[in-house]
Amino acid sequence: MKRNDKLRIIFGRLTQAIPSIIGIIIVTFILTRALPGDPAVYFAGPAATEKSIQEIRTSLGLDKSMLEQFWIYASNLASGDLGVSVSTGLSVKEELIRRLPASLELTFLALLFSIGVALPLGIAAATRPNSWVDQLCRIVVTAGVSLPVFFTGLFMVYLFYYILGIAPAPLGRLDIIYLSPPSVTGFYTIDALLDGDIETFGAALSQMILPAITLGIFTLAPLARMTRGAMLQVLSSDFIRTARASGLKRSTVLYTYAFRNALLPILTTLGMVFSFMLGSNVLVEKVFAWPGIGSFAIEALIVSDYAAVQGFVLAMAILYVLLNLTIDIIYTLVDPRVGLES
Amino acid sequence: MSNSVPILDIKNLSVEFRTRSGVVKALENVSLEVFRGEIVGIVGESGSGKSVSALTAMGILDPAGHVTAGSISLGGLDVLGASEAVLQTMRGQQASMIFQSPRTALNPIRTVGNQIGDVLHRHNMADRQHLREMVIRTLKTVRIPDPERRFDAYPFELSGGMCQRIMIAMALACSPELLIADEPTTGLDVTTQAAIMDLIRDLSRERNMATVLITHDLSMAADYCDKIIVMHAGHVVESGSSHDLFTSPRHPYTAKLMKATPNGGGSLDDIASIHGGLPDLRGLLPPCRFSGRCERHEAICDSGPLDAKEVSPNHFVNCQRPL
Amino acid sequence: MSEFLKHLRYVLTENPVTLIAGTMFVLLIVAAIIGPAIVPYDPMASSASQSLKAPSWEHWFGTDQLGRDVFSRIVVATRLDLSIAVSAVAISFVFGSILGSLAGFFGGWVDRIVGRITDTIMAFPLFVLAMGIVAALGNSVENIVYATAIINLPFYARVSRTEVNIRRSSDFVLAARLAGNSSLRLLATHIYPNTLPPLMVQVSLNMGWAILNAAGLSFIGLGVRPPTAEWGIMVAEGAGYIVSGEWWLAIFPGLALMLAVFTFNLLGDGLRDLIDPRRRT
Amino acid sequence: AGRDDTLVVVSGNGPNSMDIQRKGTNRPSYQIAVNLYDRLVGYSTKTLANGTLMYDYSKLEPEAAESWVVSPDGMTITFKMRKGATFWDGAPITAYDVKWSFDRAVSLGGFPTVQMKAGSLEKPEQFEALDADTFVIKLTRPDKMTLPDLGVPVPIIFNSELAKKHATADDPWATEYLHRTPAGSGAFMLERWDPGQQVVYKRFEGWKNGELPGISRVIIREIPSASTRRALLEKGDADVSLEMPPKDFAELNASGKYTITGVPIENSMISIGLNLNFEPFANKLVRQAIAYSVPYDQIFKQAAFERGIPLWGGKSLTPATIEWPQPFPYNTDYDKAKALLTEAGYEQGFEVPLSFNLGLAQWSEPMCLLLQESLEKVGIKATIEKIPGANWRTAALVEKKLPMHIKDFGGWLNYPDYYSFWVYQKDRLFNSMNYSNPEVEKITDATLKMEVSDPQYEPNIKKLLSIFFEDVPLIPVYQPYLDVAMQKNITGYQYYAHRQLDCRSFNKASV
Amino acid sequence: MTALLKVSDLKKYYALGGKGLSDNAMVSWVRNRFTNAPKETQMLHAVDGVNFEISKGESLGLVGESGCGKSTLVAMLARLSDSTSGSINFADKDIGSVPAKQFHAEPERSELQIVFQDPHESLNPRFTAFDTIAEPLRRLANLSSKAELRARVEAVATQVDLPLQLLGRFPHQLSGGQKARVNIARAIALSPKLLILDEPTSALDVSVQAVILKLLVRLKQELGMSYLFVSHDLNVVRLLCDRVIVMYLGQIIEEGPAEEIFTNPLHPYTRALISAIPGQNKEDASKYRLEGDPLSPVDPDPEACRFYGRCPNGTDLCTRAAPVKISPNPDHYAVCHFPVLSE
Ligand SMILES: Nc1ncnc2c1ncn2[C@@H]1O[C@H](COP(=O)(O)OP(=O)(O)OP(=O)(O)O)[C@@H](O)[C@H]1O
Ligand SMILES: Nc1ncnc2c1ncn2[C@@H]1O[C@H](COP(=O)(O)OP(=O)(O)OP(=O)(O)O)[C@@H](O)[C@H]1O
Numbered sequence A: 001m002k003r004n005d006k007l008r009i010i011f012g013r014l015t016q017a018i019p020s021i022i023g024i025i026i027v028t029f030i031l032t033r034a035l036p037g038d039p040a041v042y043f044a045g046p047a048a049t050e051k052s053i054q055e056i057r058t059s060l061g062l063d064k065s066m067l068e069q070f071w072i073y074a075s076n077l078a079s080g081d082l083g084v085s086v087s088t089g090l091s092v093k094e095e096l097i098r099r100l101p102a103s104l105e106l107t108f109l110a111l112l113f114s115i116g117v118a119l120p121l122g123i124a125a126a127t128r129p130n131s132w133v134d135q136l137c138r139i140v141v142t143a144g145v146s147l148p149v150f151f152t153g154l155f156m157v158y159l160f161y162y163i164l165g166i167a168p169a170p171l172g173r174l175d176i177i178y179l180s181p182p183s184v185t186g187f188y189t190i191d192a193l194l195d196g197d198i199e200t201f202g203a204a205l206s207q208m209i210l211p212a213i214t215l216g217i218f219t220l221a222p223l224a225r226m227t228r229g230a231m232l233q234v235l236s237s238d239f240i241r242t243a244r245a246s247g248l249k250r251s252t253v254l255y256t257y258a259f260r261n262a263l264l265p266i267l268t269t270l271g272m273v274f275s276f277m278l279g280s281n282v283l284v285e286k287v288f289a290w291p292g293i294g295s296f297a298i299e300a301l302i303v304s305d306y307a308a309v310q311g312f313v314l315a316m317a318i319l320y321v322l323l324n325l326t327i328d329i330i331y332t333l334v335d336p337r338v339g340l341e342s
Numbered sequence B: 001m002s003n004s005v006p007i008l009d010i011k012n013l014s015v016e017f018r019t020r021s022g023v024v025k026a027l028e029n030v031s032l033e034v035f036r037g038e039i040v041g042i043v044g045e046s047g048s049g050k051s052v053s054a055l056t057a058m059g060i061l062d063p064a065g066h067v068t069a070g071s072i073s074l075g076g077l078d079v080l081g082a083s084e085a086v087l088q089t090m091r092g093q094q095a096s097m098i099f100q101s102p103r104t105a106l107n108p109i110r111t112v113g114n115q116i117g118d119v120l121h122r123h124n125m126a127d128r129q130h131l132r133e134m135v136i137r138t139l140k141t142v143r144i145p146d147p148e149r150r151f152d153a154y155p156f157e158l159s160g161g162m163c164q165r166i167m168i169a170m171a172l173a174c175s176p177e178l179l180i181a182d183e184p185t186t187g188l189d190v191t192t193q194a195a196i197m198d199l200i201r202d203l204s205r206e207r208n209m210a211t212v213l214i215t216h217d218l219s220m221a222a223d224y225c226d227k228i229i230v231m232h233a234g235h236v237v238e239s240g241s242s243h244d245l246f247t248s249p250r251h252p253y254t255a256k257l258m259k260a261t262p263n264g265g266g267s268l269d270d271i272a273s274i275h276g277g278l279p280d281l282r283g284l285l286p287p288c289r290f291s292g293r294c295e296r297h298e299a300i301c302d303s304g305p306l307d308a309k310e311v312s313p314n315h316f317v318n319c320q321r322p323l
Numbered sequence C: 001m002s003e004f005l006k007h008l009r010y011v012l013t014e015n016p017v018t019l020i021a022g023t024m025f026v027l028l029i030v031a032a033i034i035g036p037a038i039v040p041y042d043p044m045a046s047s048a049s050q051s052l053k054a055p056s057w058e059h060w061f062g063t064d065q066l067g068r069d070v071f072s073r074i075v076v077a078t079r080l081d082l083s084i085a086v087s088a089v090a091i092s093f094v095f096g097s098i099l100g101s102l103a104g105f106f107g108g109w110v111d112r113i114v115g116r117i118t119d120t121i122m123a124f125p126l127f128v129l130a131m132g133i134v135a136a137l138g139n140s141v142e143n144i145v146y147a148t149a150i151i152n153l154p155f156y157a158r159v160s161r162t163e164v165n166i167r168r169s170s171d172f173v174l175a176a177r178l179a180g181n182s183s184l185r186l187l188a189t190h191i192y193p194n195t196l197p198p199l200m201v202q203v204s205l206n207m208g209w210a211i212l213n214a215a216g217l218s219f220i221g222l223g224v225r226p227p228t229a230e231w232g233i234m235v236a237e238g239a240g241y242i243v244s245g246e247w248w249l250a251i252f253p254g255l256a257l258m259l260a261v262f263t264f265n266l267l268g269d270g271l272r273d274l275i276d277p278r279r280r281t
Numbered sequence D: 001a002g003r004d005d006t007l008v009v010v011s012g013n014g015p016n017s018m019d020i021q022r023k024g025t026n027r028p029s030y031q032i033a034v035n036l037y038d039r040l041v042g043y044s045t046k047t048l049a050n051g052t053l054m055y056d057y058s059k060l061e062p063e064a065a066e067s068w069v070v071s072p073d074g075m076t077i078t079f080k081m082r083k084g085a086t087f088w089d090g091a092p093i094t095a096y097d098v099k100w101s102f103d104r105a106v107s108l109g110g111f112p113t114v115q116m117k118a119g120s121l122e123k124p125e126q127f128e129a130l131d132a133d134t135f136v137i138k139l140t141r142p143d144k145m146t147l148p149d150l151g152v153p154v155p156i157i158f159n160s161e162l163a164k165k166h167a168t169a170d171d172p173w174a175t176e177y178l179h180r181t182p183a184g185s186g187a188f189m190l191e192r193w194d195p196g197q198q199v200v201y202k203r204f205e206g207w208k209n210g211e212l213p214g215i216s217r218v219i220i221r222e223i224p225s226a227s228t229r230r231a232l233l234e235k236g237d238a239d240v241s242l243e244m245p246p247k248d249f250a251e252l253n254a255s256g257k258y259t260i261t262g263v264p265i266e267n268s269m270i271s272i273g274l275n276l277n278f279e280p281f282a283n284k285l286v287r288q289a290i291a292y293s294v295p296y297d298q299i300f301k302q303a304a305f306e307r308g309i310p311l312w313g314g315k316s317l318t319p320a321t322i323e324w325p326q327p328f329p330y331n332t333d334y335d336k337a338k339a340l341l342t343e344a345g346y347e348q349g350f351e352v353p354l355s356f357n358l359g360l361a362q363w364s365e366p367m368c369l370l371l372q373e374s375l376e377k378v379g380i381k382a383t384i385e386k387i388p389g390a391n392w393r394t395a396a397l398v399e400k401k402l403p404m405h406i407k408d409f410g411g412w413l414n415y416p417d418y419y420s421f422w423v424y425q426k427d428r429l430f431n432s433m434n435y436s437n438p439e440v441e442k443i444t445d446a447t448l449k450m451e452v453s454d455p456q457y458e459p460n461i462k463k464l465l466s467i468f469f470e471d472v473p474l475i476p477v478y479q480p481y482l483d484v485a486m487q488k489n490i491t492g493y494q495y496y497a498h499r500q501l502d503c504r505s506f507n508k509a510s511v
Numbered sequence E: 001m002t003a004l005l006k007v008s009d010l011k012k013y014y015a016l017g018g019k020g021l022s023d024n025a026m027v028s029w030v031r032n033r034f035t036n037a038p039k040e041t042q043m044l045h046a047v048d049g050v051n052f053e054i055s056k057g058e059s060l061g062l063v064g065e066s067g068c069g070k071s072t073l074v075a076m077l078a079r080l081s082d083s084t085s086g087s088i089n090f091a092d093k094d095i096g097s098v099p100a101k102q103f104h105a106e107p108e109r110s111e112l113q114i115v116f117q118d119p120h121e122s123l124n125p126r127f128t129a130f131d132t133i134a135e136p137l138r139r140l141a142n143l144s145s146k147a148e149l150r151a152r153v154e155a156v157a158t159q160v161d162l163p164l165q166l167l168g169r170f171p172h173q174l175s176g177g178q179k180a181r182v183n184i185a186r187a188i189a190l191s192p193k194l195l196i197l198d199e200p201t202s203a204l205d206v207s208v209q210a211v212i213l214k215l216l217v218r219l220k221q222e223l224g225m226s227y228l229f230v231s232h233d234l235n236v237v238r239l240l241c242d243r244v245i246v247m248y249l250g251q252i253i254e255e256g257p258a259e260e261i262f263t264n265p266l267h268p269y270t271r272a273l274i275s276a277i278p279g280q281n282k283e284d285a286s287k288y289r290l291e292g293d294p295l296s297p298v299d300p301d302p303e304a305c306r307f308y309g310r311c312p313n314g315t316d317l318c319t320r321a322a323p324v325k326i327s328p329n330p331d332h333y334a335v336c337h338f339p340v341l342s343e
């Protein structure tokens, strides 16, 4: 019965996302059409004539009215057709399937790094508020968020690859001497492990370290701050005092009692951080030659590749919705009260 | 009573809080003894140091708080000198504490059964297999109907009175020698309040526990306590048996407090308020912290440190000019 | 007023970090106001003989490819960067908090509509949305400001929505209703001002983001128009020179940027304390 | 493993199609045409002063064709196919394949068709396969460009049997298939292509149409950040690094540790375009004034880092030679500029937007900044507009609406009349200046098909050039180098017309 | 003497599924949701058919367990929320028909005021004491001249014994008693005819409580107000009120003169309530202890007594027939099948 109820909540959440997705489809459509470039001109190639441009405009359906174009786009979308990217000549779906795992793999690792650093820092700061640990933590994480990601990225390449030579060459997902593992999930590390190829796994992982740290540093601050704030609040609440008065161990009090309660606001921040990271990917991928969805988006945007931009944004939006759903599910798992307020 | 050793023995305790806005002298020279089988009430206005005394006794004072003088012995253990590990074992096992607003005093996202289980497990009262059984047994002792089902309930699914019972169950799970109840019924309905107080009294009688009851409400203290300690602004102003205190209060503050409490019958004219509020506990304070509100205040009150005077057997007053 | 100043002093001295941040903030403001008048070189003037000079006594922060003085450019850029940050944040603050307050106060369909709008914006990868807006509208300073404002709007809307929501049926609001206030007046004079302290933290964080956002746009070529000096674009351009050894081109504007973002971030808590009367002693 | 005969190339952009004849194919895809496909003929090479090999469009060499004969009237060209040459799948390369491929090029429309037209190759009827070994082109008029036009990347020979298997009624030319899967006979075969990431070639061991390449494998990785490309080269992780800013090439060259090609790009100029639709620029005097206010030297040093050949400071308004490109007779002379402006009635100056293509910001942004600064000196206030790559073509070339802009056009075939055809003739796509001059129209049309040896040719061209000098709708600044940075152990770089890597001639010495 | 306020058959139902649930309602709601899944909307009967009157100059006490609907009732009376049905007549005008959102424009707004339970929560943290007290004067009395406003505020402050130098302070700079005074001052600034006091002293220390109670009594005499005094503390109600009504789960179960309710309660619940007051005769008290929690206020059975299950006197009858009204004398009644019969 209880599970049924939660399922209903989750389903409700999904339906709630529908207007947002429709909104995104519309906004993206309008935004792409507002881009100043003319895909027909781009498509027509270097030696185009007025006539050939016109031909292409017709073949791309760009001569139709906006409303018609939207209708065609929407109905194609409904049948799962995201269109063809003008700039790469491949179907957008294909591009997304190939590039999304690259971005996700990187983002997940970055998130892992960020969580691994920010949470302990936040907890340490919260257990000693206003001490030097606290202030140091505040300054360190703020420093991380104060630099543009591309700068941090280039600087790290310079330092760790160029000067120190301890990082692998920023050549994308794998160094030249390795072959990409047979694709199952699209995550090179996981695929390599599935293939039993430890060497490739190591190579794929080492390629990710610098970009993941670059992305991660940028998100340390919101996470650590939120962890600190949430922990402070929870630690000063009555039930912690009860737990302490009952003689529970410090670690039990800190993790089983305090941290689990602080998890909810942290989770929310985590969701924000994740979508933030997906956005910052655009810049980091450019620095590290990462063949992900972000660099695809930049190129597409620059050449007014309508289908590609639309497909990209849609994929991200769906990802965002799924992410929030996941967070909601974790929420309901962590907090029995969730779902009682609709 | 006096022939045995007290379970809780606080001697000349002084506590201050170092805050940004100055040093708060929260407790000064506080002494109290609690023996097995007796219920001792601590009464006083908000901010008079009741909770601080209790928390210090349990060794869970806020990090800003510092004990500047005195000693605390709890079941023979030197609380102020003991290591955190020893104190942790002591808490819950030798002494436990329950708090006001039971709903927030329980972990909102853990089932109540598990919370009690945590305590039992911590103090090696039950192994994992028998934990549930033990918890349910504990729940029965606080007269919770249908304990099997309650085990899996979250605090928000229970009423305030029920939560307070859970708290009591948790506190008594390991059969401690001392129970400190810090305003256990504030925020509960009158009817629930009475039931909870009955429960606490019955349990401490049954188990021959030493019990400290902290409350605002003099009439409640009168109803349930054997001995009462009256605090004001970090001082113990008067202590003695309930009977002595109620029939012949000797400290002006105690007398005033009694007069201020409506107790059924009588008219509004019969009750009186106490002039002014608690003094600011930061900065310099007069030897008698009540002097600023006291109508009997005279020069002698400011003359020197106060000592408890035994005005009749086991009835102490901290006043230069007792009634 | 003197009350306020006293409080200001208290807030500043209470926490050393806030004091540092406050001092840096004043420095930034000063640089923004009088910067162009005091810099040693014309920030726009190129000089063939002076190109790519390392930091020295003449050029504290070195010179760029065109021989322009990096120090002068950084100082002069303060004004533009602060204005971008302040105006972007002001716009999203005003619109976001008003939308959020209305949603939180009236609930129902107002809430749903505002909720959907913010959800829709949030579901975009924010930086890409900003890119799209700037690419579509053209890369002028105003458009960068608008883009930044739009992507930050949901944060304000959300925070103020919850803040209003928890206060809307609080006792003091009911009391104000008893005093004869209409709903809108309640919202405007009683609830809204009380939601400001938590929003202030957001404001200060966003100021930093706004500058970083502009820098990111510069990196992909959508930043402000040259030859305008702006930290982001200087870092973005200078980043290409790190490997070839002209580190000063990126490092100094990067430091300036970091300092500013840093200041705003650290200032947040102080700002909240300043605006919250409960913190006044 | 095996890096000795593998060439690692890092580049800013990668191909977006394996079919150069496809619509929307980008510049990096042109290399496919040379590396994966063969043409009937290729260009011979010449060695430049600095030792770099460069294509010589005036001398053709056999590729898939063993020999050819031009009929005396210049109207028919007959090719004999090379014996024994095969496609990768072993099928022989026949005249039928050539016929199908050429038909395709002139039928698809768009870029390949236009490029074929430049050599007077316009309709399928012009092509005939007499038998498997004999291919005939019939011309409607003799054209000096026809043969050179066969060496450009467009007229490649597809494995027609294979391609036809993948053709459909909707797609008779198998564009979808060939877009992803090359079907050629070139010196290299495609090992893998990860769009947006890398292309890997491996040597076609059965190649007969030339000398077998010295490198057995080529990996071309896309690395968007130019400074990373430089770092990779310097750390030895890349053998060849492409598309870096002129400054990096200049510095790497100066270090002496790398080979930098430094080939002047044929028929190419970095110039400033003045749009005649913008009122002040309609006046020739204003255009000349601008030409006198360009800080040539400074741009050459600070934007181009001297990676090119100066195109200013010519001696006289009448050209001495028909060499192209050649310096225009202008210098930086603000006084003269001011005088001209006053004469034109613009002594107060005016405001003008100055645009550049964001994709070329590395050198065009500093160039614009310097230009802006010196225009200020003659009272002209320029505001700089960055235009993203894709919009550039729309704004500059199709709508022709940019008043003042940086141009980097280069023609594949190195004739001034060819340049004029694309850039100076009225309404041409690359005539972003909206320039039109009846005399230019006339001379260009006349000389375009004329043999260089024709006695009419030189005087006509000189006339044409002097019009360019005088009218200056386009102010050339320098002829850019095509720079490629290579490790010292890499030899055999050859500059090919499409400016992309021709991997066939590379050799790698082991270090 | 005519009734100042007459409430007839007033009801307030909340449809469940919305937000803002708390306390017991939440519990029962959760219970309902998890045990039986039907999705038709359930109604929470917060106030369920309440009738009573308050005369001019009278003070009426309202007691009842937490969650029994006191605050809900009071909010309707003060026109802060709309009722589901029933009427509220105030000075012979049906004010219940004016939507709460528009009531601020009615002349009755100034005549009906509340003092809330928590003196801290009911002060705007950004308003000084002066601003708070001045607010109703500005809004409802249209006092705009600064001097006049100040004079009035100071007069009111004096009336509630609030030292004038405290007027410039923010709530967090005031003590509990002072905050209570500011609240009272705000409420009486316009000399309302009816002042509702929702547990005005429960957040205060005993030491302050007495002063505030005395102040209230004094003000009532000075201003001739009527009081509706909501409280948990029966001792206080007894001191202050002429008449008392006792509520249980949204309904009035007993009403009568204060003294009589205390000395001679009819309803078993009232009886239990009184015996739970500390300081009573101990032996007698434990006989009337209530066990368990109240029933759910969600869709209660109209045919059953809502106290059944906790009631020491309850029998089968109580689950089958709605309790009946018995009235030993004209101004005292209870609703029960088995009232406590006086010895
Ligand atoms: N963490 C702390 N920091 C600073 N001062 C404190 C702290 N805890 C308590 N105090 C001060 O110590 C004094 C005594 O507080 P305590 O909580 O013991 O009062 P109490 O008698 O329990 O009051 P209440 O009835 O309100 O619970 C008060 O003046 C309080 O301000
Ligand atoms: N907005 C609401 N929506 C749904 N139910 C509500 C709402 N407000 C109150 N209730 C429910 O109505 C019932 C009456 O609540 P009310 O606040 O009036 O009780 P009360 O007698 O004032 O309690 P207390 O003494 O604790 O203040 C409760 O069960 C409560 O949960």
Ligand SMILES: [Mg+2]
Binding pocket: B050, B051, B052, B182
């Ligand atoms: Mg306390």
Ligand SMILES: [Mg+2]
Binding pocket: E070, E071, E072
């Ligand atoms: Mg209430």
